[in-house]
Amino acid sequence: MEEKTGEARAAAREKRLQEKKALGASLQIVLLLTLLEFAFSPGLLIAGYFNIELGPLTPRSMPLPFAGAELALALAMLLASKNVLENGLRRLLRAPSADSLVLVSALSAVAASLLLMAKMYLEDVNLFHQLLFTPLGILLTFTLGGKYLEARLATREPRPLEKEGAEPQGTEEMRLEQEAARQKREEEAQRQKESEARYQELEALRAEERRRADAEARKERGEPPLDEENDEPTQKIDASEKKAAPAASAPLLAVTNNAALRFLVFGFLLAIAGAAFWQSMELDILSLAALFFATLFLACPAALFFAAPLTLPSALRKCRAQKIIISDAGIFDTLTHVSAIAITKSGGITEGRPFLATIVGEGLSDGALLGLAASIENGLPHPLARVLVSTAMSRGARFARVSAANSIPGQGVEALSYGRPVRIGKREWLQEEGVEVSNSLITKGDQFATKGKITVYLATGNSGKGILVFSDEIRRDVRRTIRLLEALNVQVVMLTGDSRSTAKRIAKEAGVSVWRSDLTPADKAKEVQLLQAHGHTVALLVSDPQDKEVFSKADVVISMTEEASDSDIIITSGDSAYIPQLLTLARRTAKSARLGLALAFVCSLLAIALSHASLFYLGDLRFLPLLSILPMLLGAIAMGLTPWRIKSFSFTPHTLDY
């Protein structure tokens, strides 16, 4: 599984930047060589056509030396495009990519031209104007140019939102809040690092113990002791993976690679069919072979490489206009495949702004309960903890002295107060820890839970002392969003760490039919993986930027707050209705690209048909170079016209519905 951390993204970006530089350099060289090639063949031919006497420079009198010079230029071009061609070769037999298509096409151009040169030499005819070296230069220029534009698109920084200008009200407050949140996050990160270190120590100790026990058991059984280094194999795998040749980055739209395979197969079929036809017409073998390779060359639409740079920017612009931040243009391709979305309850389904609704005490006053709870939670980053502390402060509850708290993710928190353990969290967890919770307390708690409230139990020693009941409103936009998602055939799953009863009620109110409750963060990650195991491409809608574990598993991470800066897509307006619309936009983008490719391919087919017609009616391939340059241009133009489907798309915010 690909890890989607900030570092991995930065590394990928660095790689793209280097690729871009290399592509830019190759592009310049190939462009220069193509221009030279142009001066050579069409230039000299036109001069000859107008009877401008160039003496020894006229290809009519000495075609072969000129062809040789052109060949030399063409070989230099191939050398300059080495990276693309090598990459194409590497993938040709395993999984042909767009680069493989270019490789086959480029070599075909050279092969066809060499055959024509052979014919020129053997039969003493002048076929100078049929050579495919200039079209080859154009093909390579288009390829490198498109790739360069794509790399530029991939490395563009997501533009930060305008800082100045009309700020919505309460921005200052929001900024302060965010600042505070950032500080909290940093503290939390520090704490997490410490606890991780502790955990690793513990793991190491446990592993040591296990090894020792293992060794002893073996000794008893009289088996020879195992090698100590049992984690060596994994290291070896790592090393070999690193040694593998540096593969080029994936294209921004996978559709280009998928289409390339089809073009390749079609090209071969057409070339074979054409050759078979002319064989029956008893065409000489050299012409036959030249035609075969020329067909292969024509079947490759150079527009393939313009698919991403010509269609994606309009989609990205649409997003930017709605203040949707897209971290990486490549994520659009993943979006087109999204078939399931996991939504965390707090913040995704509910507002994510819980408030303390009621306190149910048993043997402790409400004030004492609140004070004790707040003292334990003091300084913890959990949303419930923050609410407890601020509520306790505003109500003037007295804080108790407690030891440092130990929080268990998805369960609760424990601390020591006057030597006695005090715990606050889920009922099941408390009971597992040996806490007695009275039946009347359980009944009351369940009543609140079935109403969709979050119930947190507090216990001192091993007796339950009360329940803190939190309310978190359902988002107003969520029902519509879920309906829209289902209309797009996207499976919606709600994930929550809360209890079954609470989850059931919230899910029902929001219109979510599939939900999973009582999940720890690790369980949430597993749920995402389970969906993937069922063949889904999974988007994750998160509110809590701390759920790193789940983050790294999902294919796309969407969030509705800028706090979660690690996510792939941030909908800053916080309107969840944009999510289904984003999926629609992505699907349309892919469709546009596919349409453009289809048009480009039609241009190629037309060129192939015309070249056969020319052989049939005129008896030679005199228009071959023209017939190969024109479809490339037309294909690229067609590609540029397809984004009209994206331009007609517009986001409709949820509020318009009211």
Ligand SMILES: Nc1ncnc2c1ncn2[C@@H]1O[C@H](COP(=O)(O)OP(=O)(O)OP(=O)(O)O)[C@@H](O)[C@H]1O
């Ligand atoms: N610091 C805490 N204080 C009190 N209860 C806690 C705390 N941490 C976890 N819990 C208990 O565990 C449950 C799940 O917590 P978790 O943090 O996994 O869910 P969440 O992120 O708040 O909500 P969701 O999973 O719905 O997004 C909470 O509802 C609460 O009962």
Ligand SMILES: [Cu+]
């Ligand atoms: Cu081509």
